[in-house]
Amino acid sequence: MDLKSNHTAPVLTDPAPISKSRLGVHSSLLPYSPGTAFSSNLFLTIPWKKTGVLDDVRSSSWLDAMKSSSPTHKRITKENASADNDVAYATWTLKYPSAIASFEQIANFAKGKRIALFLDYDGTLSPIVDNPDRAFMSDAMRSAVEKVAKCFPTAIISGRSRDKVHEFVGLKELYYAGSHGMDIMGPVRQYISDDQPNSVRSTDEQGKEVNLFQPASEFLPMIDEVYSSLVENTKYIKGVKVENNKFCVSVHYRNVDDKSWKSVAQCVYDVIKNYPRLRLTHGRMVLEVRPVINWNKGKAVTFLLESLGLSNCDDVLPIYVGDDRTDEDAFKVLRERNCGLGILVSPVPKETNAFYSLRDPSEVMEFLEYLVMWKK
Numbered sequence: 001m002d003l004k005s006n007h008t009a010p011v012l013t014d015p016a017p018i019s020k021s022r023l024g025v026h027s028s029l030l031p032y033s034p035g036t037a038f039s040s041n042l043f044l045t046i047p048w049k050k051t052g053v054l055d056d057v058r059s060s061s062w063l064d065a066m067k068s069s070s071p072t073h074k075r076i077t078k079e080n081a082s083a084d085n086d087v088a089y090a091t092w093t094l095k096y097p098s099a100i101a102s103f104e105q106i107a108n109f110a111k112g113k114r115i116a117l118f119l120d121y122d123g124t125l126s127p128i129v130d131n132p133d134r135a136f137m138s139d140a141m142r143s144a145v146e147k148v149a150k151c152f153p154t155a156i157i158s159g160r161s162r163d164k165v166h167e168f169v170g171l172k173e174l175y176y177a178g179s180h181g182m183d184i185m186g187p188v189r190q191y192i193s194d195d196q197p198n199s200v201r202s203t204d205e206q207g208k209e210v211n212l213f214q215p216a217s218e219f220l221p222m223i224d225e226v227y228s229s230l231v232e233n234t235k236y237i238k239g240v241k242v243e244n245n246k247f248c249v250s251v252h253y254r255n256v257d258d259k260s261w262k263s264v265a266q267c268v269y270d271v272i273k274n275y276p277r278l279r280l281t282h283g284r285m286v287l288e289v290r291p292v293i294n295w296n297k298g299k300a301v302t303f304l305l306e307s308l309g310l311s312n313c314d315d316v317l318p319i320y321v322g323d324d325r326t327d328e329d330a331f332k333v334l335r336e337r338n339c340g341l342g343i344l345v346s347p348v349p350k351e352t353n354a355f356y357s358l359r360d361p362s363e364v365m366e367f368l369e370y371l372v373m374w375k376k
Ligand SMILES: O=P(O)(O)OC[C@H]1O[C@H](O[C@H]2O[C@H](CO)[C@@H](O)[C@H](O)[C@H]2O)[C@H](O)[C@@H](O)[C@@H]1O
Pocket: 120, 121, 122, 123, 127, 128, 129, 130, 131, 132, 133, 135, 157, 158, 159, 160, 243, 245, 250, 252, 254, 283, 284, 285, 286, 288, 324, 326
């Protein structure tokens, strides 16, 4: 793929005014993301209160965000999608074409390049289920991931703790990044000279030398403390589940009655108001508490590409597949780097920084299988 040459679908389907010679859009046209003013180090310099985290719980914005994190409050599947939804979806795919239907085009982009593959876990490799502890991937998906990882350097980047996602996936051929990229076990960084202060050499389960990068390591005691407080504060709300993801905490309300969502928000607020160095983000029926640092899945992709010696856009095509808001940071990085493709997994139309789409994990599996066949 020559991302710098004129080409068709990804550029032409994007509504933003873009230069014909670019695959991505100009960064100034990209949606605003909270906390954009960063210091040169990892810490955000925005005064915490100005992010709105504290004030919002008394207004309806927390609740609005909680509701919008899952349209209609129920899972939308192929089966319950109405004809209207089908039309809306088909229209949306004009803007974000199916990565399967457009596979030939993706393969053309990849010609002469090395693919680096980044995969989200929940909602991408495993279907969304009510119990986060039972979000298992199928054996068929595991086999597809294993095969693709033998063809291309592959990393899983998840909001879960690295150990948990490793346990779910159970493959050794991959790199794993947990806590939304704040816990990366990657290759030893022999291609670059910068010394990352939070990087340490370590060995993985196979005894292989690896690089462990944990930019939020100093937050560990704080996160543990907050996790315990959140468990305690929410214990009377039926259906709440608090998950310790090591460098962040998830408060799930998927199984909580709508009428109690406000109480969930209040409980979380009551805890984090005491921690100005933590912030709140919204995922799929989950409130996520995480450190206020300038690090996200997009930064993790850049870090891993550097670690793998694959940051040269001329001969590398990074592909990132994900379904969640936190994956947008990675899609955005690929757009802004002007090389690489984001693929959003969604059964419903959504605004996104990705270029392509896939409907659900079964289509993700099909796409991975296509990549393997193409490589062979
Ligand atoms: O980055 P990801 O790998 O997509 O992780 C994001 C969150 O995924 C999990 O929660 C989501 O999936 C659950 C299982 O399907 C579902 O029950 C929940 O409602 C979803 O929000 C995980 O439990 C979270 O900790 C992750 O942050």
